[in-house]
Amino acid sequence: MIAEIIAAGSEMLTPFRQDTNSLYLTAGLNDIGISVGFKTIVGDSLEHLTGAARNALLRADIVIFSGGLGPTEDDLTREAAAAALGLTLHRDNEIITNLHKRFAERRIPMPPNNAKQADILEGAVLLANANGSAPGQFLETTFEGKRRIVVLLPGPPRELKPLFDSLVKPKLAAAMPPSFLARRELRMALIPESTVDSRTSPIYKQYADVETTILATAGEIQLHFICAKPTLEEAKARVNAVAEAIEHEMQDDIFSSQGESLEEVVLLMLGMRHLTLAAAESCTGGLLSERLTAIAGSSRYFLGGAVVYSDALKTSFAGVPPEIIEREGPVSDAVARALAEGIRQRTGASIGVSITGIAGPGPGTGADVGKPIGLVYIGIADADGTQVKELRLPGDRERIRWWAAQHALEQLRRQML
Amino acid sequence: MIAEIIAAGSEMLTPFRQDTNSLYLTAGLNDIGISVGFKTIVGDSLEHLTGAARNALLRADIVIFSGGLGPTEDDLTREAAAAALGLTLHRDNEIITNLHKRFAERRIPMPPNNAKQADILEGAVLLANANGSAPGQFLETTFEGKRRIVVLLPGPPRELKPLFDSLVKPKLAAAMPPSFLARRELRMALIPESTVDSRTSPIYKQYADVETTILATAGEIQLHFICAKPTLEEAKARVNAVAEAIEHEMQDDIFSSQGESLEEVVLLMLGMRHLTLAAAESCTGGLLSERLTAIAGSSRYFLGGAVVYSDALKTSFAGVPPEIIEREGPVSDAVARALAEGIRQRTGASIGVSITGIAGPGPGTGADVGKPIGLVYIGIADADGTQVKELRLPGDRERIRWWAAQHALEQLRRQML
Numbered sequence: 099m100i101a102e103i104i105a106a107g108s109e110m111l112t113p114f115r116q117d118t119n120s121l122y123l124t125a126g127l128n129d130i131g132i133s134v135g136f137k138t139i140v141g142d143s144l145e146h147l148t149g150a151a152r153n154a155l156l157r158a159d160i161v162i163f164s165g166g167l168g169p170t171e172d173d174l175t176r177e178a179a180a181a182a183l184g185l186t187l188h189r190d191n192e193i194i195t196n197l198h199k200r201f202a203e204r205r206i207p208m209p210p211n212n213a214k215q216a217d218i219l220e221g222a223v224l225l226a227n228a229n230g231s232a233p234g235q236f237l238e239t240t241f242e243g244k245r246r247i248v249v250l251l252p253g254p255p256r257e258l259k260p261l262f263d264s265l266v267k268p269k270l271a272a273a274m275p276p277s278f279l280a281r282r283e284l285r286m287a288l289i290p291e292s293t294v295d296s297r298t299s300p301i302y303k304q305y306a307d308v309e310t311t312i313l314a315t316a317g318e319i320q321l322h323f324i325c326a327k328p329t330l331e332e333a334k335a336r337v338n339a340v341a342e343a344i345e346h347e348m349q350d351d352i353f354s355s356q357g358e359s360l361e362e363v364v365l366l367m368l369g370m371r372h373l374t375l376a377a378a379e380s381c382t383g384g385l386l387s388e389r390l391t392a393i394a395g396s397s398r399y400f401l402g403g404a405v406v407y408s409d410a411l412k413t414s415f416a417g418v419p420p421e422i423i424e425r426e427g428p429v430s431d432a433v434a435r436a437l438a439e440g441i442r443q444r445t446g447a448s449i450g451v452s453i454t455g456i457a458g459p460g461p462g463t464g465a466d467v468g469k470p471i472g473l474v475y476i477g478i479a480d481a482d483g484t485q486v487k488e489l490r491l492p493g494d495r496e497r498i499r500w501w502a503a504q505h506a507l508e509q510l511r512r513q514m515l
Numbered sequence: 516m517i518a519e520i521i522a523a524g525s526e527m528l529t530p531f532r533q534d535t536n537s538l539y540l541t542a543g544l545n546d547i548g549i550s551v552g553f554k555t556i557v558g559d560s561l562e563h564l565t566g567a568a569r570n571a572l573l574r575a576d577i578v579i580f581s582g583g584l585g586p587t588e589d590d591l592t593r594e595a596a597a598a599a600l601g602l603t604l605h606r607d608n609e610i611i612t613n614l615h616k617r618f619a620e621r622r623i624p625m626p627p628n629n630a631k632q633a634d635i636l637e638g639a640v641l642l643a644n645a646n647g648s649a650p651g652q653f654l655e656t657t658f659e660g661k662r663r664i665v666v667l668l669p670g671p672p673r674e675l676k677p678l679f680d681s682l683v684k685p686k687l688a689a690a691m692p693p694s695f696l697a698r699r700e701l702r703m704a705l706i707p708e709s710t711v712d713s714r715t716s717p718i719y720k721q722y723a724d725v726e727t728t729i730l731a732t733a734g735e736i737q738l739h740f741i742c743a744k745p746t747l748e749e750a751k752a753r754v755n756a757v758a759e760a761i762e763h764e765m766q767d768d769i770f771s772s773q774g775e776s777l778e779e780v781v782l783l784m785l786g787m788r789h790l791t792l793a794a795a796e797s798c799t800g801g802l803l804s805e806r807l808t809a810i811a812g813s814s815r816y817f818l819g820g821a822v823v824y825s826d827a828l829k830t831s832f833a834g835v836p837p838e839i840i841e842r843e844g845p846v847s848d849a850v851a852r853a854l855a856e857g858i859r860q861r862t863g864a865s866i867g868v869s870i871t872g873i874a875g876p877g878p879g880t881g882a883d884v885g886k887p888i889g890l891v892y893i894g895i896a897d898a899d900g901t902q903v904k905e906l907r908l909p910g911d912r913e914r915i916r917w918w919a920a921q922h923a924l925e926q927l928r929r930q931m932l
Contacts, residue, residue, distance in 0.1 A: 109728075110554075111541065111550070111551045111552065111553075111554065112541065112545075112728060113538050113539070113541045113542035113545065114538075114728060114730055114739065115730070116533065116535075116538060118533075121530050121531075121533060122530070124528065124529065124530045125530035128529075128530065133528070134528045135528065135557075135558060135560075135563060136528075136555065136556065136557055136558075136563065136567070137527075137528065137555070137556040138553065138554070138555050138556075139553065139554040139555075140552075140553055141552060141553075143552075146552060146553065146574070149574060150553070153566075153570050157563070157566060311526070311529060311531060313531055313532070322531065376828075377822070379801070382805070382808075383801075383804050383805050383807070383808025383809070383813075383817075383819075384796070384800075384801030384802065384803070384804030384805035384808065384822065385801065385805045386801070387800050387801030387804075387805075387822040387824075388799070388800050388801035388802045388804075388805045390800070391799075391800025391801065391802075391822070391824060392800070392912070392913065392916070394875070394876050394877075394912055396800075396824075397824050397825065400800075400824060401824055401825040401827070401828055402800075402821065402822040402823050402824035402825055402828040402832075403821070403822050403828075404819065404820070404821050404822070404832065405794070405801065405804040405808070405819040405820050405821070405822065406819050407804075407808060407813075407814050407817060407818055407819035408814065408818040408819055408862075410818070410862075410863070411793075411818055411819040411820075411862060414861065414862070415819075415821065415832060415861075444831065444832075445825075445827075445828060445831070446827070458811070459811050460811075495809070495811055496809065499809070
């Protein structure tokens with residue numbers, strides 16, 4: 099069974115807004131074994147929307163509309179679906195009564211336009227919307243002799259998501275052969291995608307019944323495995339088998355075997371080893387601390403630290419001797435070392451981590467003259483001593499800052515292995 | 516003239532990946548007066564792609580494909596466009612020669628599949644791709660008696676963007692009536708969208724020739740104005756007129772009149788007033804510092820500060836007396852005040868800003884027991900004294916942290932007005 103998702107709304111045809119509902123709907127459809135074959139984004143025009151609906155009914159078994167169910171004249175999904183299917187809309191009295199009640203409670207007269215939210219496709223089942231005034235609709239019908247399922251959903255994600263999960267997904271699942279889906283995810287940091295692919299594809303290609311997707315994000319590679327089987331046990335066994343074979347190949351390069359983020363893994367390892375961490379950040383300006391503290395519960399292992407953007411703060415907050423900064427430059431092995439050791443000592447943390455570098459757009463100045471954009475030093479100090487790593491990161495300011503923080507997290511993880 | 520963008524690639528029909536090229540293409544098309552009427556996302560199937568191409572040719576004047584021009588068997592855009600148009604593909608010898616050269620330089624024999632990158636639609640103009648091996652194509656043709664323009668672009672953004680800008684946009688502009696586009700943007704922070712709309716819509720509705728879009732993002736409202744006129748002067752005059760009328764209505768609520776971010780405006784104002792800033796962050800864990808230091812040149816006005824996640828660091832880095840923390844709790848007016856004053860004093864900055872709060876998911880503990888999730892204090896200390904603002908922010912950890920930083924920035928801005 100193939101589904102098509104039609105997102106209705108002129109705002110999604112501007113450079114400013116994107117359809118995101120379809121990602122959520124796709125994940126939910128995949129869960130029950132339904133693939134998405136097409137996505138169409140169309141503006142608030144009855145002609146365009148009706149044409150898009152007709153195309154979808156010709157090529158997809160399931161057509162899901164999101165948006166265009168509100169009360170304004172731009173809300174045309176009901177009319178377009180009816181026109182494409184050759185069905186009439188009838189006005190539901192119960193919904194009208196409920197709408198009048200809603201407005202009466204707020205002591206506002208109901209604008210006449212609102213009544214169109216009560217228009218139902220002939221034969222459709224109403225889907226009550228707990229978070230808004232427009233109900234969804236679910237219709238099993240035929241189009242040019244073929245069985246079709248048509249679903250109308252409200253556009254706002256906080257209305258669409260619960261409505262889809264509670265009312266649409268079970269109905270669609272009932273129409274599908276019974277199938278259970280298992281997922282696994284492995285993550286690696288700072289390894290080129292081509293390296294991961296050349297080492298893992300000979301393995302995952304042996305598991306033809308498992309769908310493997312490789313995603314490369316900033317400084318991270320994710321391997322997603324999905325398998326559908328008649329029983330959940332069978333499906334789980336297959337994704338576990340491929341994940342284990344790949345773990346065996348990639349060993350410690352894998353930081354996460356259940357989808358945890360690198361930040362979560364670092365905090366988890368700190369917790370298991372009863373360690374605490376503090377950070378002194380120069381070029382990343384708080385990004386590493388921000389990423390760690392975004393994780394709930396991080397305060398148990400991450401004490402905090404200093405954003406030592408100016409040279410004076412490198413001295414006053416992390417005890418870096420001014421003569422080192424003057425001699426070696428703030429972006430140097432020596433300063434990274436002193437920052438990591440200094441922040442560790444000042445905070446009493448078990449581990450001190452430091453980042454200093456040239457994020458650009460301008461190259462090094464003052465004592466750093468001649469040093470290139472992208473030169474970054476990561477320092478890690480613990481009871482056994484201090485290690486400093488020198489990096490040359492390509493890209494712009496944002497990329498250099500992100501990758502510097504990513505390297506610091508990965509260094510911390512490898513240090514604790 | 517209406518355009519349709521067809522993004523080809525099965526990965527964009529998964530829950531993990533989205534078509535983003537179309538946002539870039541839409542902005543560029545709008546620049547030259549072309550609206551996007553439809554976007555279609557379709558997988559790597561010749562049948563699906565050919566059907567989508569045919570639908571697009573029926574309903575849009577300009578059809579732009581992105582993706583599917585590579586050398587693999589999944590790259591089917593050329594074949595689908597040819598099938599939909601009823602045209603043949605012919606293999607271009609010059610491209611073949613160039614491909615062989617590329618591979619020879621890398622001392623790799625060319626896999627035979629690569630030759631399909633040299634297949635050209637009958638009558639199409641080649642668009643040289645400086646950043647990849649697959650050239651784009653531009654074809655003026657007719658479909659069922661109607662004039663159509665068909666453009667094939669490679670999928671990777673770093674290939675698509677320069678190719679579109681340098682080779683496609685000028686050709687399309689030449690096919691359009693001469694028109695010049697002017698844009699303006701106004702931004703406001705922390706004001707409800709409905710308030711902005713009710714106060715500004717009576718104004719912008721008087722400018723029917725200016726397209727106004729209101730965008731609400733996290734803690735920020737943007738008003739975008741676009742106007743197309745036969746001369747650039749006329750277009751500029753109109754967007755400036757509506758922007759000025761709205762600036763007159765909203766006054767100081769507007770933080771940006773040329774599209775600058777709130778961070779940029781705060782740094783700009785610090786610079787104009789010869790002031791420096793330092794931050795002591797608890798619940799935001801470095802987010803405020805990170806946002807400020809993401810701006811190039813911020814080091815001139817932002818000295819840095821401390822991430823005082825633990826109580827001990829609030830004392831050691833910002834000099835907050837432990838008895839205040841014990842008595843009032845770390846999330847309190849008194850601690851926010853002491854943090855702002857302490858960080859200002861320790862760093863020698865003109866202004867010290869502090870954020871302390873309960874970001875969740877758990878409520879206050881220890882001396883903060885009974886305080887709710889979302890309680891946040893922002894402190895600002897300068898030569899004239901210290902102000903503390905208490906906030907009750909709704910939402911989850913991520914939202915509370917973002918809005919807390921947003922409030923701190925907006926407080927800083929208003930303080931400096």
